[in-house]
Amino acid sequence: MGTMLVFLLSGTLLAATPLLLAAMGELIVERSGILNLSIEGMMALGAVVGFATIMATGSHWLALGAGGLAGVALSVLFAGVVLLALGNQVATGIAVGILGLGLSGLIGKPYEGMTVAPMKRMPIPVLSEIPIIGPGLFNHSLLVYLAPLLAVGLWWMLRSTRVGLVIRAVxxxxxxxxxxxxxxxxxxxxxxxxxxxxxxxxxxxxATVSATLWSDGMIAGRGWIVVALVVFATWRVDRLVIGAYLFGLATIAELLVQGAGIRVPSQLLTSIPYIATIVAISILSMDGRKMRLNAPASLGRTYNSTA
Amino acid sequence: MPMKRRLTSWIAAACLALPLTGTAAKAEDPFMVGFIYPTPVADVGWAKQLDLGREAIEEAYGDRVTTRVVENIPEGPDAGRVMNQLVADGADFVMLGSFGYMNDGLRLAQRSPDVDFIHASGFRQAENFGTFTARGYEGFYLTGLAAGMVTESNTIGIVAAFAIPEVIAEVNAVTLAARKENPDVNIRIVWVNTWFDPAREQEAARALISQGADVIFSLHQDTPSVVNVAQSEGVYVVNTGSDMSAHGPDAVLGSVVTDWTDYFVEAVGASLEGTFTGHDERGGLASGMVSVAAWNDVLTEEQMARINEVEAALISGEAHVFAGPLNDQRGTERVAEGEVLPDPEIFGMDWLVEGLTGSLPQ
Amino acid sequence: MMRLPWIVEPRIGRTGPRALLAPLIAVATTILAAVVLMSSQGVAPSRAIWQLYIAPLSSLYNLSEVLLKMAPLLIIAQALAIGFRAKVWNIGAEGQLLLGAIGGSLLPLWFNDSVNPMMLPAMALCGMLFGIGWAALAAFLRTRFNANEILVTLMLNSIALQLLYYLVSGPLRDPYGFNFPQSALFPQVAMLPSLFGMGRANVSIIVALLATVAAWIFVERSMTGYKLQVGGVAPDAARYAGFREKRAVWLSLCIGGAAAGLAGVFEVAGPLGQLQRVVSPGYGFAAIIVAFLGGLNAIGILFAAFFMAVIYVGGDMAQASAGVPYAVNTSLQGVLLVSYIAARLFVDYRVRWRRDITQQGAN
Structure with missing residues (x-):
């Protein structure tokens, strides 16, 4: 029972961390009024470039950085088309996403099915000694702890800083x-x-921390879950954090329930985050005022910034 | 009707008049063998094992054959086009490496009587369309014995892809063997319902480990995803397809390896001679199509002797994995004392044996 | 404050022949990218272009494959374009297609020994209704609760896929299919007749062409089509024209759902012949590309669908004949649409250097 609870906690954190990281990025983008549907492609490209980097250098940090930069490269293309060429955001997002998926398959060809060493864990002194909660929550690689801290920073930034104000105003x-x-x-x-x-x-x-291997198609739809999460959270950081960890919890709980021999319709469980998102959007949009408080009013609309 | 035919032939002529570098004259070319895989060829996994068979063909027949590989072809409406293109390019023998290619493959085989086909895990045959399946369950029976021997927590976990008969038979074989060796063993199973999501497969493996499993079976995962987890969590693992001990030197208890080389070489040979007939090829330990590689050193000499003894009995036909008496989960008798489960029922298995915790996914 | 050294102004009125500029630039960029990417895979540029763009048209069989591939793209893209012009962003065609495939499969699976010639029309109707039903969910949530249809249709795609997985591995699984996650094969009456008596192209392409004509008439000649377009561009103007926004949403989504549902039926009744886990290689998303590539114009979409089908088939052939990874083809689709959207700038807008304008002002 104890080890199961430990895994429930640690597995949830590990599954939720990449979703939370990408969703925070998407939240900033959407808060500035842009709908970026190319997350899946950006994650795939980040995964393969990260993996290639770790194969070449052996460093997890370089791999994570390189993966991030690969995402930036693709996002510059997206931004150029959407902001300068005034392209439709939905279509551009889908196009750039497809490009990212294609490129990741090409770059990843030589690394298919290879594995790398896991990243070093950083148990937090004292806290990691607590039974169950310690090994569950406080014995992870650094980025797992950083993600919620970043979320707090993002929340503060959007709420109380000039940068946040500008993003929201825009x-x-x-x-x-x-x-x-x-x-x-x-x-x-x-x-x-x-x-x-x-x-x-x-x-x-x-690719380099949780799965420690590369294979074409390994993002397996997580990019779309990220888009769903941001909407589910109605563009609020606090709800985004809750949503990401809830989603992680649901995926892990399903596996534990199956392992315990309890019959579950797995397809229904897989659909729950999407259904929940639809319900959330509907409920929150119903009250026009409430929605307006959160939803960026110009989301998805083309704006000519030269005029 | 004549009008229509004239139009068609006109179009055909016009097309032929184009400078066709793509079409190949069939007559003088070497015998062309085409291979289609559902996934990319990696250094381990399903496609890799098939590809080793292709290399064996090249080695066996040298200049008489050329081979061509098309990888990463999803099952679906486009697969038919790819295999058709292979035949149009002059393939004389085609290996279809995924169950989902069955209907398109059969249709193409009907249209192309001069081309011979072999198809992985299918159940329909034709004159020029054979099928092949490995009796992987025999290998899993042996590793199931080993798992029953080494488990200290008396819990074995299985990460399984889809509940198709091949996989169900393997799950059952593991259960029967492990409980034979160690009646207290408890078996847990998670169906991930994907051929392909390494991160999810790993989460499933970790979930089973957290529920006390100290031996994990990775059933039909194409990447070393589960092996990797077992290595880092310090538990044993048995995997499918290739020897994955390089990815988990301490963790791999044994790899159930499929070796298609003999069968592929033989089938292509028959096709070269013009004696190919489409039949259902099923190979197990006896034919060498299935074997267990990379036995872990943790197994003592006595234990290995016991495993080898069972292996010899399975090979000689003295023993059978699904020998009666055998009950299913509900306690209904499926195989009577003194009988063995006939092949069609093994390859159509849709029930779990007694003693398994878990169920078939709906 | 940062100012760009140029300004862009919307062009007023019809764009005329200039509209051809964008597709031409896009095709040129794609060919260039094809040469670069194929060379990186060790394929000579001339061979690359041959494989991708000419080989698909080089034989009757290949041409029939192009038409087979083109039909669902064309049907869905025409319907989506109607909605897109009205600024109703249905990106759930993939899910609506899957529902159509499911709906269309029910009849041939329930009446597996049927020889009734009405089977196909009934399947088509059933599939369209299922597609409409799935799209109507989004329309309802948008009109009743004001829920953004982009996000709802996006979520419905994922749910539809899980529904399909559930059905093919449970209730609709072939009882004699050895537990493989797929349905029984359809009876012959449930299969679309093939077109030339050879190849796999079937009557779906004829239906797609008819749909093109219908779309053209609807948009260019009908009052509803006109109102829909006006309503999309400016809700105020539409209200002035006596057209409610709600109706635009319902109409756009239902047209899209019906078309995607029909395309789904054509997949299971055409190349597949059964319901299985993989029904669509992303037609619903590719159709969005096609709709935009065609400039949201019925005639443009016809060409765009043809071109997309050619590079799809060319990509498959290049893979089979020259060992070019499919990822090259995926990348090229991305390049094609990205460059098209970027090039549209010069069609829809006038781009002028600020310096020139200031000089003009000084004069």
């Missing part, structure tokens, strides 16, 4: 933001690049 109404003198173009470009970095980082995390 997402709310680029016209007004422009009129006050904020650079819509610059803000959105940087937001998209940040989102790209986080998605690439998340992909590299899956």
């Amino acid at each position: 997402g709310e109404s680029p016209e007004s933001a422009h009129a006050i003198g904020y650079s819509v173009l610059m803000t959105r470009f940087l937001a998209i690049m940040t989102g790209g970095f986080m998605a690439g980082l998340a992909g590299a995390f899956i």
Whole structure:
């Protein structure tokens, strides 16, 4: 029972971390008014570039960084088309996502099915000594602890800093933001690049920290879950954190339940996050005022920043 | 009708007049062998084992054959086009490496009577369309014995892909063997319902380990995902397909390896001679199509002797994995005392044996 | 504050022949990318271009494969474009297609020994209804609860896939299929008749062409089509024109659902002949690309669907004949659409250097 609880906690953290990382990036992007549907492709590219880096250097940190940069590279393309060429965000997102998936398959060819050593864990002194909770929550690699801390930082940044204010203003109404003198173009470009970095980082995390292997298609739809999470959270950081860990918990709990010999319709369980997201969007959109408080009003709308 | 035919032949002529570098004249070319895999060829896994068979063909027939590989072809509406292209390019023999290629493959075989096909894990044959399946369950029976010997927690975990008969038979074989060796053994199973999601497979393995499993069976995972987890968590693992001990030197208790080389070489030879007939080829320990590699050193000499003894009995036919009396989970008798489960029922298995915790996924 | 050295202004009125610029740039970029990517895989550029763009048209069989591939893309893209023009973003065609495949499979599976010639039309109707039903969920949530249809249709895609997995490994599984996750084979009456008596192309391409004509008439000649377009561009103007936004949402999504559902039926009744785990190699998403590549214009989409089908088939052939990984083809699809969208800038907008404008002002 004890080891099962430990795994329930540690497995949840490990499964949720990449989702949370990528979703935080996407949240920033969407808060600035841009819908980026290419997360799956950015994660895949980040995963393969991260894996290639670790094969060449043996360093997990370099791998994570390189994965993030790969996401940035793809996001620059996305930003260029959406912001400068005023392309439709939905179509551009899908196109860039496909490109990322294709490139990841090409780059990853020589690494198919290879494995790397896991990242060193950093047990937190004292806390990791607590029974069950210690090994469950406080014996992980650094990034697992960093993710929720980053979330706190993001929450504070969006809420209380000038940068956060600008991002929100731009997402709310680029016209007004422009009129006050904020650079819509610059803000959105940087937001998209940040989102790209986080998605690439998340992909590299899956390939080099949690799975420690590369295989074409290994992101397996997690990029779409990320998009769902941001909406589920109605663009709020606190709910995003809860959503990511709940989702991680659900995937792990399903496996434990199966292992215990209890019959479960696994397809229904897999669908739950999506159903929950639809319900969440519906309930929260129903009350127009409530929705307006959170949803970036200009989300998905093309804005001409040269005018 | 004549009008239509004239139009068709006109179009055909026009197409032929194009500079076709793509089409090949069949007459003088060497015998061409085409291989289609559902996944990319990695250094281990399903496609790798099939590819070793292809290399054996090249080695055996040298200049008389050329081989061509098409990898990563998902089962679905596009697979038919790819195999058709192979035949159009002049393939004389085609190996279809996934169950899902069955219907398109059969249709193509009907249209191309001069081309011989072999198809993995299928159940329909034709004059020029054979099928092949490994009796993997025999290998899993041996490793199941070993698992029963080494487990200290008396808990064995199974990460299984899909509940198809081949996999169900293997799950049952593991259970029967482990409980024969150690009646107290408890077997847990997680169906991941994917051929392919390494991260999820690993989560499943960790879930089983957390529930006390100290031997994990990785049934039909194509990557060393589960082996990797076992190595880092310090438990034993038995995997499918290739020898994966390089990915888990301490963890691999044994790898159930499938070796297609003899069968492929023989089938291509028959096709070269014009004597190929589509039949259902099933090989196990006896034919060498299935074997267990990389036995872990933890197994003592006595234990290995016991395993070898069972292996010899299975090979000689003296023993059978699914010999009666055999009950299913509900306690219903499936095989009577003194009988063995006939082949069609093994390869259509849809029930779990008594003593298994867990169920077939709905 | 950062200012770009150029400004872009929307062009007013019809774009005319200039609209051809974007597809041409996109195709040129894609060919260039094909040469680069194929060379990186050790394939000579001339061979690469041959394999991808000419070989698919070089024989009747290949041409029939192109038409087979083109049909679902064309049907779905025409319907999506109608919605996209009205600014209703249905990106759930993939899920609606799967539902259509499921709905279309029920009849031939329940009446597996049927010889009734009405089987196919009944399947088509059933599939369309299932597709509409799935899309209607999004329409309902949008009109009743104001839930964003992009996100809802996106989620519905994932749910539809799980529903399909459940059905093929449970209730609709072939009882004599050795537990493999797929349904029984359809009876002959449930299969689409083939077109040339050879190859796999079937009547679905004819239906797709008819749908193209219908889409063109609907958009260019009908009042509803006109209102839908106006409504999309500016809700205020549409209300002025007597057209409610809600109706635009319902209409757009239902048209999309029906078309995608029909395409789903054509897949199971065409090349597949049964319901299985893999029904669509992403047609629902590819159709979004096609709709945009065609400039959301019925005629443009016809060409776009053809071109996409050619590179799909070319990619498969290049893989079989030249060992080019499929990832090359996936990448090229991305390049094609990205470069097209980028090039649209010069079609939809006028781009001028700020310096020039200031000089003009000084004069």
